[in-house]
Amino acid sequence: MREQYDVVIVGGGPAGSASAMLLAERGRLVLMLERDEFPRYHVGESLTGTAGDFIQRHGLLDDMARFDFPPKPGVRVVGRDAQNEFYVPVLRPTWQVRRAEFDNLLLERAKAAGADYVRASAKEVLREGERVVGLSLETAAGEEVVVRSKVMIDASGQSVFLSRQEVAGPRRVAAFNRQIAMYSQFEGVEAEERDGGRTTIIFYRDTYHWAWMIPVSSTVVSIGVVLPTTTYKRRGGTAKAAMAWGLEHLNPELARRAQKRVQVEDMHVSRNYSYSVNPFVGEGWLCVGDSHAFTDPIFSFGVSFALTEAQRAVAAIDAVLDAPSEEAERFEDYARYCRNGHKRAGELIRYFWKFPAFFSFMTRGQMGEDIVRLLAGDCFTDEPFPASVEMQRSLEESPVVDQVPEGRAREIARSIYQRFDFFQGVDAAFLDLEGGVKIYFMLTEDDIDLYDSLYDFEEQLFEDFGRDDLAVVSYTPDLVDAMPPLEGVYTLFDRRKRREVEL
Numbered sequence: 001m002r003e004q005y006d007v008v009i010v011g012g013g014p015a016g017s018a019s020a021m022l023l024a025e026r027g028r029l030v031l032m033l034e035r036d037e038f039p040r041y042h043v044g045e046s047l048t049g050t051a052g053d054f055i056q057r058h059g060l061l062d063d064m065a066r067f068d069f070p071p072k073p074g075v076r077v078v079g080r081d082a083q084n085e086f087y088v089p090v091l092r093p094t095w096q097v098r099r100a101e102f103d104n105l106l107l108e109r110a111k112a113a114g115a116d117y118v119r120a121s122a123k124e125v126l127r128e129g130e131r132v133v134g135l136s137l138e139t140a141a142g143e144e145v146v147v148r149s150k151v152m153i154d155a156s157g158q159s160v161f162l163s164r165q166e167v168a169g170p171r172r173v174a175a176f177n178r179q180i181a182m183y184s185q186f187e188g189v190e191a192e193e194r195d196g197g198r199t200t201i202i203f204y205r206d207t208y209h210w211a212w213m214i215p216v217s218s219t220v221v222s223i224g225v226v227l228p229t230t231t232y233k234r235r236g237g238t239a240k241a242a243m244a245w246g247l248e249h250l251n252p253e254l255a256r257r258a259q260k261r262v263q264v265e266d267m268h269v270s271r272n273y274s275y276s277v278n279p280f281v282g283e284g285w286l287c288v289g290d291s292h293a294f295t296d297p298i299f300s301f302g303v304s305f306a307l308t309e310a311q312r313a314v315a316a317i318d319a320v321l322d323a324p325s326e327e328a329e330r331f332e333d334y335a336r337y338c339r340n341g342h343k344r345a346g347e348l349i350r351y352f353w354k355f356p357a358f359f360s361f362m363t364r365g366q367m368g369e370d371i372v373r374l375l376a377g378d379c380f381t382d383e384p385f386p387a388s389v390e391m392q393r394s395l396e397e398s399p400v401v402d403q404v405p406e407g408r409a410r411e412i413a414r415s416i417y418q419r420f421d422f423f424q425g426v427d428a429a430f431l432d433l434e435g436g437v438k439i440y441f442m443l444t445e446d447d448i449d450l451y452d453s454l455y456d457f458e459e460q461l462f463e464d465f466g467r468d469d470l471a472v473v474s475y476t477p478d479l480v481d482a483m484p485p486l487e488g489v490y491t492l493f494d495r496r497k498r499r500e501v502e503l
Helices: 014-025 049-057 061-066 099-113 229-234 239-249 252-257 302-322 324-354 356-364 368-375 386-396 399-403 408-420 448-465 477-482 496-500
Strands: 004-010 030-034 074-078 085-089 116-128 131-139 144-154 171-173 179-187 200-206 209-215 221-228 268-271 275-277 285-287 426-432 437-443 470-475 490-494
Touching: 004 014, 004 131, 004 302, 014 030, 014 099, 014 144, 014 302, 030 099, 049 061, 049 302, 085 356, 085 368, 099 116, 116 144, 144 302, 171 448, 179 229, 179 239, 200 252, 209 252, 221 229, 221 239, 239 252, 285 302, 285 324, 302 324, 324 356, 324 368, 324 386, 356 368, 356 386, 368 386, 386 408, 399 408, 399 490, 408 426, 408 437, 408 448, 408 490, 437 477, 448 470, 470 477
Parallel strands: 004 030, 004 144, 030 116, 074 200, 144 285, 437 470
Antiparallel strands: 074 085, 116 131, 131 144, 171 275, 179 221, 179 268, 200 209, 209 221, 426 437, 426 490
């Protein structure tokens, strides 16, 4: 291990290993540190077409066959009660993988390319003014070491290292938060064979109630059940009970295919996994992959986005190392690129949840190829596809917003609707124009993350519309009686009655 590197990378998952490999191939001095011993279990086994492109471009095809990773011909979405379904083929070859072996493969490729690697925990960032210049680490053997860097990459995933160090922005819950995913691996499950591969299947029940079935070898299948926290509590309140309910009752096609299942992996649980970090670039540092955002796992974007962002980050860093004066411009261009990709992915997912029937229709209509490309991970193009434009338009439409008087009040209403229409944890939003502009939010519960998100939104409203005659008030269910009368107010959305329906 050297004292000085061009780039220090925190995290050895796909984002970190891809970045390390590509930088080392360009002759840069790279150190990658990873806390966990590889190979290690990780969820996120279904890869999209952009990940397949990376695999082919970097000579990993033989490894896919060597590890018995099944080719992925497409994704089948099975509707509620197995009554309706649609199938989306892949445009480019890709695979379904066991992440323990796949992530370790990428890590070994990074080392072979010349990147230094140490199993260690990042402890504290070193700064000179606002600039990040290195970090202190503790190796697995207990040795404390300080290394310096010209650029640092946070590829620590959901550990969000630079956010926790208060270098990057705070980790804020995003629209698809307040869900719980329970998952494991099974044998004896009836997978779907198609076109020389094995299909990823998504089972839909209702908004935010779904499951996945991903073949990860010729005999083993990954199954996950995803539920809102409210349903999780009603279905037993434990991962074991909720998973058992989901396997039997979430969708009859899932129950049929999994009836002879034999669990071969421990049960794993992920909670409240939808978040974003802003800013995620700065002087001497940037974040790649899950270290700055994770939206929703339903369309398996995680690994693909990590690899896509790694390639863009490496191009920016390589240019900056040659021309340091260009750092601010290059890093901001990278941030714009990432924000655009995540925005389009988020709109795709929101459209699926809000208009599932229309989504199915779009996959078979004139915009079918656009949908296939978006599902392949092509969310980072310079210009949006027509399907993205149409989905954004549909998501922004609201008859209630259009009833609000034109001007400042309507634009405030539009901001609320766009931000919280699909935000879990906010049940209702009301706009009162008596004596100014008052916004009333009904929350599902008393939760610090929700308050943080509402505070951020409130500050953005003040920045955009000024503080004069503008107030934001939040109520939890135990304080509903303290709300003022709602006669004459505009109801922007109210999901409380729907939430009370037993699913």
